[in-house]
Amino acid sequence: MSEANGNTGRVPVEKTYKLFVKGEFIRSESGRSLPVPDAVTGGVTNVARASRKDVRDAVIATKAGHHSWAGKTAYLRGQVLYRLAEVMEGRRGELVEARKGAGASAANAAREVDASIDRVIHYAGWPDKISLLVSSLNPVAGPHYNVSHPEPTGVVAVVAPDGDAPALLGLVSTVLPVIVSGNGALVLAPESDPRTAVVWSECLATSDLPGGVVNMLTGLRSELVSQVARHMEVQALDVWKSTTVDDALAKEAAVLGADNVKRVKVRDGRGKTFDQWASDDAQGLHCIEPFLELKTVWHPVGL
Amino acid sequence: MATDITKKTHETKLAPRRERAGWTYAPSPEAKDHVRLKGRYDLFIDGKFVAPHSGKHFATHNPADESHIADVAEGDEHDVDTAVRAARKAFEGTWGKMRGSERGKYVYRIARRIQERARELAIVESVDGGKPIKESRDVDLPLAAAHFFHYAGWADKLDYAFAGRRARPLGVAGQIIPWNFPLLMAAWKIAPAIACGNTVVLKPAETTPLTALLLAEIIQECDLPPGVVNIVTGAGKTGGALVDHAGVDKIAFTGSTDVGKRIQRAIAGTNKRLTLELGGKAANIVFADAPIDQAVDGIVNGIYFNQGHVCCAGSRLLVEESIHDVVVRKLSRRIEQLRVGDPLDKNTDVGAINSKMQLEKIHELVAAAVSEGCAIHQSSAKIPTKGYFFAPTFFTGVSQSHRIAQEEVFGPVLSVITFRTPDEAVEKANNTMYGLSAGIWTDKAAKVFWMAKRMRAGVVWANTFNKFDPTSPFGGYKESGFGREGGRAGLAPYLEMV
Structure with a gap:
């Protein structure tokens, strides 16, 4: 709800905040939206309110994105993620404004965007190192060549940190460790700041990341979490407890996840400080490993 | 009250069979006169064999001739609670604090004693579970001993295992195993858990409890601190009590996908760690x-x-x-x-x-x-x-x-x-x-x-199939479960990284 610029008389163009699915920005098939207050203008913008059908479409997109992405070389995945950091640096101002719109101070928003870009750079270096650290040539007691190496789990649903958590840093800290190894991520954006999630999705869309690798759904966790948790083509759940995901909802997700033996990781983001989110402990191989599968291949050795 | 399992005669049940090609095979029975089983087995809790709270025992049979072999205690919630408390006490009192190099020596002892009693254990495995002696003798037993030997050596090397992280044991592990490889599955569960400094409560399968109880005797002979390994026999209800016990930090289950899902649901909303090794259709x-x-x-x-x-x-x-x-x-x-x-x-x-x-x-x-x-x-x-x-x-x-x-x-x-x-x-x-x-x-x-x-x-x-080794990680994708057993990867389910 921006005002017309009094000096030039030009009316600014407003952004429509859409879902990000299969590399495209789309409205919810339900036609529903959610009003989100803007702390800077004092006005209200509408973001799409995803439906169950949107979740189903997003799962299909994530699966295709995962297959395409996992098929790229680790070197290429690293370069694409580095490119994401470049794009974020270029859109730094927009990301800062988005965070301010959700109530962050100018200084905190700038600090958060810096930390987020640096975190993307950290993960850009990971794709070609995971296997070096996790693989092994196993010295079995017999004439066999035996190797173990990691592979991505597949379709991972991320219920991103919400509430007090820094929205952009929370997204980057949870989505990047999922996708570095070749997984596809279906992300439920924070309700506290869906606009930043959409602006970040625009960075993803222009970073050479194949469509569908990351799919961002804005909407209400109370209706979306159970939908992703029960979907049989989702292989893993990364659930962050927050103002919008209480103990009961997190437990419900874990119970539903058992229907197809999902890898369910439930963590508590409540009360975590910015410094904790930004610390070196909140990134790295231990964040990547929950969404890896280890494959072991045997072959006889002999003439 | 020893039951002599040698009473079974081959000749009466298994007359030599004429092959289509004209070959006949004379019986070649494994001698078993040195195996002496007790008539009745109690629960192994806190280093001692104790009677079950309910006073009830159930029979385990030889599937090859339907004969009764021995009676085994039916553990209930009360017994599971006693076992978990013993395991907690051992974790906090001795095992969790012990230097890895010392812990390792106990685990090596178990490996050695399994090797010493391999023949006896192989026979009991075949009698209780029905598997051919050549498989229990040449596969199950050597692998079970090797698994303890492999993980014994990890006990003082855990900080090398995960780059940049220091490893700490979790506490008490509840472990539930199936009937297809009874002793080997007990080894896959117990060896990494205790090598990492955890204590365990193991629930063997209802139809194949005997080798786990002989393992309890071996653990007693190895003089492990009481409570480090507890073995509570029983059926599904006993396993359920172990899964639900609030004092358990980790559940490791091998068995059907159906039961695995029930366990996953049961521990949802708790802080218990879980690894599942479930079914397959390879x-x-x-x-x-x-x-x-x-x-x-x-x-x-x-x-x-x-x-x-x-x-x-x-x-x-x-x-x-x-x-x-x-x-x-x-x-x-x-x-x-x-x-x-x-x-x-x-x-x-x-x-x-x-x-x-x-x-x-x-x-x-x-x-x-x-x-x-x-x-x-x-x-x-x-x-x-x-x-x-x-x-x-x-x-x-x-x-x-x-x-x-x-x-x-x-x-x-x-x-x-x-x-x-x-x-x-x-x-x-x-x-x-x-x-x-x-x-x-x-x-x-x-x-x-x-x-x-x-x-x-x-x-x-x-170009091979069904090969196993303690250094080689084993475990599934999709609904075959999660977590790995074997090798370095097999340590992770039993450690907290700090």
């Missing part, structure tokens, strides 16, 4: 360019090893269409040569089905396959009149939607399915909710790697 894929005779041997080993009571069994044979007929012909001939019968006979290839219940399940799925129109091929082996046996069987004309191709039979029954292109083989191999293992047979190395990469399975055997 594809064993044979390409036209494979060495056919070796592949046929691999198929036989893949499905008839341990009566097919193997979660990673190669129960779906995917064979390239052009060699279907020759493979089926060779397979038909090969299953005629398998000797079915007394598990304690050293020449037996296929022993007894573990329980009446399991035998009924196999009959049910085989009947379903026949009624769905699949063509049955079955060995003409003479089946002993007493005990639970099932002749090696395979089906042709199987399509992917048949129950026999989708459900885990857990018996000596194979489904043969054809394919034309490698892509079709990949598609069919992965077309199941399971993802534990896969087999690939081809002479082309590049094809091996192309296929291995596309298998959604935790273990891929190329």
Whole structure:
């Protein structure tokens, strides 16, 4: 709800905040939206309110994105993620404004965007190192060549940190460790700041990341979490407890996840400080490993 | 009150069988006069054998002749609670604080004593579970000892295992194991857990508790601090009490996918860690360019090893269409040569089905396959009149939607399915909710790697099948579970990284 610029008389163009699915920005098939207050203008913008059908479409997109992405070389995945950091640096101002719109101070928003870009750079270096650290040539007691190496789990649903958590840093800290190894991520954006999630999705869309690798759904966790948790083509759940995901909802997700033996990781983001989110402990191989599968291949050795 | 299990005679039940080719085999029974089992076993808690709270015991039978072997305690919630408390006390009092190098020495002792008593343990494993003595002697026992030996050596090296992180034990692990590899599964569970500094409460399978109880005796002889390893026998209810106990930090389960899902639901919302090693419906894929005779041997080993009571069994044979007929012909001939019968006979290839219940399940799925129109091929082996046996069987004309191709039979029954292109083989191999293992047979190395990469399975055997080693991680993708057992990866489920 921006005002017309009094000096030039030009009316600014407003952004429509859409879902990000299969590399495209789309409205919810339900036609529903959610009003989100803007702390800077004092006005209200509408973001799409995803439906169950949107979740189903997003799962299909994530699966295709995962297959395409996992098929790229680790070197290429690293370069694409580095490119994401470049794009974020270029859109730094927009990301800062988005965070301010959700109530962050100018200084905190700038600090958060810096930390987020640096975190993307950290993960850009990971794709070609995971296997070096996790693989092994196993010295079995017999004439066999035996190797173990990691592979991505597949379709991972991320219920991103919400509430007090820094929205952009929370997204980057949870989505990047999922996708570095070749997984596809279906992300439920924070309700506290869906606009930043959409602006970040625009960075993803222009970073050479194949469509569908990351799919961002804005909407209400109370209706979306159970939908992703029960979907049989989702292989893993990364659930962050927050103002919008209480103990009961997190437990419900874990119970539903058992229907197809999902890898369910439930963590508590409540009360975590910015410094904790930004610390070196909140990134790295231990964040990547929950969404890896280890494959072991045997072959006889002999003439 | 010793029960002499040597009373069973081979001659009466298993007359030498005339093979189609004219060969006959004289019985070659394993001597078992040195095995002495007690008539009754209590629970092993806090370093002592104690009577169950309920006062109840249940019988364990020999599936090869349905005879009674011994009575085993039925642990209830109260017993599980006593065991968990003993484990907690041991974790906090001694084991969790002990230097890794000292802990390791205890675990080495267990490995050594298993080796010393290997023959006795192998016989009891075959008597209680029905598996052929040549398998318990040559596979289960050496691997069980090796598993303890491997993890013993990790105890003082845990900080090397995970780059940049320091490792701490979790506390008390509740472990529930199946009946197909009773002692080996106990080793897979106990060895990494205690080497990492945890204490355990183990619930063996209802039909095969004996070797775990002999292991309890060994652990007692090894002088481990009381409470480090507790063994509570019983049925599903006992396992449920262990899963639900608030004092348990981690659950490790090997068994059916159905029970695995129930456990996963039961611990949702708690801080308990979980690893699941569940069912499978592995594809064993044979390409036209494979060495056919070796592949046929691999198929036989893949499905008839341990009566097919193997979660990673190669129960779906995917064979390239052009060699279907020759493979089926060779397979038909090969299953005629398998000797079915007394598990304690050293020449037996296929022993007894573990329980009446399991035998009924196999009959049910085989009947379903026949009624769905699949063509049955079955060995003409003479089946002993007493005990639970099932002749090696395979089906042709199987399509992917048949129950026999989708459900885990857990018996000596194979489904043969054809394919034309490698892509079709990949598609069919992965077309199941399971993802534990896969087999690939081809002479082309590049094809091996192309296929291995596309298998959604935790273990891929190329030009071999059903190989296991303590250094080699084992575990599934998809609904075959999560977490790995074996090697460095097998430490992670028992450690917290700080």
